[in-house]
Amino acid sequence: MNRLLVRSSLRHLARHPLLTSLSVLGIAIGIAVVVSIDLANESARRAFALSAQGVTGRATDHVVGGPTGLDESIYVALRRDLGVAAAAPVVEGYVTTPREPGRALRVLGIDPFVEAPFRSYVAPGVTTDLRTFLTQPGAALMSTPTATRLGLVPGASLPIAVEGVKKEVVLVGRLDLPGELAARALEDLIVTDVATAQELLDQRGRLSRVDLIFADSLEGAKLRERVALACAGRCDVTSAASRALATAQMTRAFHLNLSALSLLALVVGMFLIYNTVTFSVVQRRPLLGTLRALGVTRGEIFALVAREALLLALPAMALGMALGILLAQELVRLVTRTINDLYFVVNVRTLDIDPLALAKAAALGLAATLLAALPPAREATRVPPSLTLRRSTSETALADRAGRLALMGMALVAAAVWTLSASARGLLFAYIGLASLVLGASFTVPWGTRLFARLARPVMGRLFGMLGKMAARGIVASLTRTSIALAALTVAVATTVGVDVMVHSFRATVVEWLTASLQSDVFVQPPSLVSGRGDGTLLPSVIARIRATEGVLAVNSVRNRRVRTARGDVGLHVPVIGTGQPSLHRFRAPRGGDARRLLAEGDVVAVSEPYAFHHALEVGSMVELATDRGPESFRVVGIYADYASDEGGILMARPTYERHFDDRGISALGLVAKPGVDLAALRDRVRERAGDEQALVVRANRELLDASLAIFDRTFAVTDVLRLLSVGVAFIGILSALSALALERSREFAVLRAIGLTPRKLFRLVTLQTSLMGLFAGLFSLPLGLAISYILVFIINRRSFGWTLELTLSPGVAIKALVVSLLAAVLAGIYPAFKMSRAGPAIALREE
C-alpha cells in the first residue's frame, strides 16, 4: 500500500482529534456492549454447566422418577435384578445458610462405595475417613475454597435452612481437585452420604435419581433398553446430556433477546462510523479529485477510505473490549439475578473472560465498521478526477437522492412487514424484520429532514426572525451531516420508545394479572431459591396453626412441583380454592367453559399460554406427565394467562393430583380475612402463630404484588443499561456530526461574523439549529418507536416467551421521546456552538 497515502490518512485523522476520538469512543461503546452481554451470558451458562458437571460427573444416563423422586427399591432392583454395576444413587437439593444470605448451596447425597466411576473426588479413601462420613450426623464434605469462604474448619458445623427449616451440617473433610475449572465445579457443593441428604432434604426412602454409566456399545444400548423396560412406568431413563440441555434451553430466549438488544448499540455506532467516514470523504472531495487526476485508481481510493475506517476500528476494538469487560462485571450480576429470579439456581462468582467472545465482538466491530464505511468509500471512488475545486457536489447529490433513498426505505419497511408476517413462529425472522424496519425508517430520514426543515422555516422565521430561518435552512444545506446524525438519534430514541412501551405494556398486563390472581389477603410460603417457583413445602404442623389463626375466614392453598415430561421439566400447579372462583386469568376454553368445573372432569389439565405456545398445544391436546404412577396422559381443557415464567406451567385440580401423585404437601397458603380484619395485624398474627419451626415468608396481598413487580423490574434492569448506552452512542453521534459541521461551515460563519453577527447570536443560531434537529429526531422516532413496540409486544415477545400482552400507550412516552432527543441534541450542540461562535472571522476567511 502506498505509504504516503497512509501517512496522509493518519495525519487527516490526527488533525481532527475530537472527531476521531468521538468515533473511536462510539464504536468502542458499541463493541463494549456486545462484549459485556456476551461475557455475562457466557459466564452464567458456564457457571451452570460447571456446577451441573460437578454433580453429574461421568454419568451417561439417569433413572428419574416423578416429582417426589424415586423409591429406593428401584436402585436396589437395578443392581440386584438387572446386574447394573455402574449405578449410583443420588439425592440432591438446594439449601441456604445464614452465613451467606441470598446464595444457594447444592447438597449432593451419594453412596461412597459406588461413587468411584462417577465422581472420583468422593470415592472412599480419597477424601476422608469413611466411617465418620457415614456415621456422624450431618457429616459433609466441601471444597477447600467453599469451606474457607464459609469460615469452616474440619469439625465445625454450618447452620443451613431447607425450605425454611433450620438444620445443620458438619464439615468432616475436604474435596479438592487440581485445576481451576474442577475447583469451580465443586464450588457451593455440599457432599453427604445418601442417608444424610435424605434426612436434610426431608426425602426419606426416596432418591432424586440414579446415575448410570452405559458403555458406548451394542451391549450398553441393550442394557439401557433393559433398564427402561424394568422401569415399567415407575421411572424413566434419560441421557445426562439431554437433561442438561433441557435446563440450558430454558434461558435460550432470555439470552437471545439480550444479545439482540446488545447489537443495538453497535448499530447506532455504525451510524457514527458512517458519519465520520462520510465527513472525511465530503471534506476531501477536491483532494480526492486531485488524487484521481494524478493517477490514483478507484481501487486505491476505496482502500484509502476503508483503511481510515480500519484505523478508527482498531483502537476502538481494544478500548471496546476493555470497557466491555468492566461493564460485564456489573451485567453478570444483573443477568444472574434474573436467571435466579425466573429460571434456576446459578451462582456466578467469576466473570469468564472468554477469548472467543472477545474475538467475536472484535470481528463484529470490525465488520460493522467496514460495512458502515462501505457506502462513503464507494462514494469516494465516484469522485471524478478533477482539475478544479467542487465543494457542494455531495450535498447536492444527497439532496437529489433523498427522495430515492426514502423510496428504498419504504421498500425495506414493506419487506419488514412481509418478513414479520411470513413466518408465525421464527424468532430470527422477527429480528430480521425488525432490523429491516429500523434500516428502512432511517433511510427516510434525509427526505423527512428536508420536508420538516421546509415546513419549519416559515415558523422559525416568525418565531426567531432571520436567525430562525437560517437555522432551518442550515439543516438542509448540510444534509449529509445532519441527516445521518438525525438517523442515529432517531434509531436510538425510537428503540427507547419501543422498549419503553413494551415494558410498560408488559408491566400493566402483569399488574392486571396479579390483581386478578391474588385473591387472598395474606400469603404464606417457605422461602424459595428461585423466586418465581415457590415449590417448597410447608410443614403440616405450621399449616394447622396458621389455619386456626384468628381473623382467617377461608384458606386457599397451592402445591407447586416440578414434573418431568417428554418435553423437559415443567412447573405443575395444584390449587385448592377455599372461597370464590378459581383465579385463572383470561381462561380460554371452548364455549367459555368454567375452569373449576372443567378441571374437575377427570384426568385433565389447563396449560398456561407460554406452555401452549412453546409446545403447540390447543384445547383437546394431550400432555404426558411423569406421575408417581408412571407416565400418564392428561387432556388440555383450557389455556390461561400466566406471567410467572416464560417456560409456562400446567394446572391440575387437587383430586386429580392426589390420584396420580403420592405427595400431599402444600407449597403456599392464601388466607382470606374475615370482613373488617386489619390485614397488617393478621399478617403479624400469622407470623407469630407460625413460630420458629419453619422460616416463612408472610406477605399481605399488596406486599406480594410489590415483591412480584420488583422481580419484574429487576428483569428489565439490563435493558435499561443497554438502552442508556445506545442513547449515549447517539449523543456522541450528534456531537460528532455537529463538530464536523463546525469545521465545514467555518467559512460561512466567518462571513456572518465579518458582517456583524455577534458571537452570542452565532451561538444562538447554532443552538436553534441543534434544537430543531433534536425536535425532528424526536418526531421521527415516535412512529418508528411505536412500530418497534408493536413488534416487540406482539411478535418478538410472543415468539420468545408465548405471552399475550396488551399494548398500553400513554402520552408520557411521546413527551419522553421528544425530551430525550431534544436534550441529547442541545447538550451535544453546546460545545460545537461555543467553538463556532468563538472562531474569529479573519482566520476562517484566510483559510479559504
Next chain:
Amino acid sequence: MTVVVSLRAVTKSYREGETERRVLSRIDASFAAGEFIVLLGKSGSGKSTLLHLVSGIDLASEGEVEIMGQRLGDLSEEARTLLRRDHLGFIFQAYNLVPTLTVEENVLLPLELRGEAGASGRDRVQVLLERIGLANRARSFPDLLSGGEQQRVAVARALVHRPALVLADEPTGNLDERTGADILDLLQGLGHEERRTVLVVTHDRDVVARADRVFTLEHGVLTEHAKGAPSKESRR
C-alpha cells in the same frame, strides 16, 4: 519529432434534456515532445473540456485522442488512470497540494504511486526542491506556504516523474504578476530542460510570449496562430 498528443476530428457534445450541446467540434492537432503550447479561450469556450479529453478524465464523443501512441478511447478507466499516473503531470489553478503531506512528500507522491520512491526518487525530489528554491521548506505543510510557493511545489510535483505531458490549468490565475512570472519561468525552464511537452491553458497575455505554439478555442473550434498573433478578444 516524437508526437506526444494527437487529436483527430475530436468532437465532444453533451445532452441537455432533448437537445445536444456541442462543446468541441472536430478538433485536429498534435503536440510534439518539448513544445510549450498555450491554449487561449473565453470562459465556456471548451478549454477545460479539451484538457479533460487530453488527460483521459473524459472521453471524446467522436474522433480519437492519442497520448504516447495509445488511443484513449480503447482504454478502460483504470488503464487511463494508470496512463495519467505514468505519463501526465498536472498543475492546477488552486495548487491542490495534499494538505496532510509535507512539501517533500507532495513532490514524492507521483513517484510513490509508481513505486519509484526509493533512494534515486528521493534524490530527484531533493534536486527539484533545490531547483524551485524550497529545499529549506521540505518538511513544511502546504498551509504554511504562500500561494506562489505552493504553486512552485505543484510544478515540481508535476515534473518529478518525468511525464511526457504536463497540463497546466490557469497556473498563474491565483498569483500576482511577479510571482506568476516566476512560476512560468520555472515551468518553461524545467520543461525545456527535460524536453517535456507543456500545455498551458491561460488568460495571461504574458504567457503567449513564451509559447512555442499558440492555439485559441472559440465556439468549440480550435485554431492555431502564428506565434504572437492571436486576436485580443480570444485572449480574455
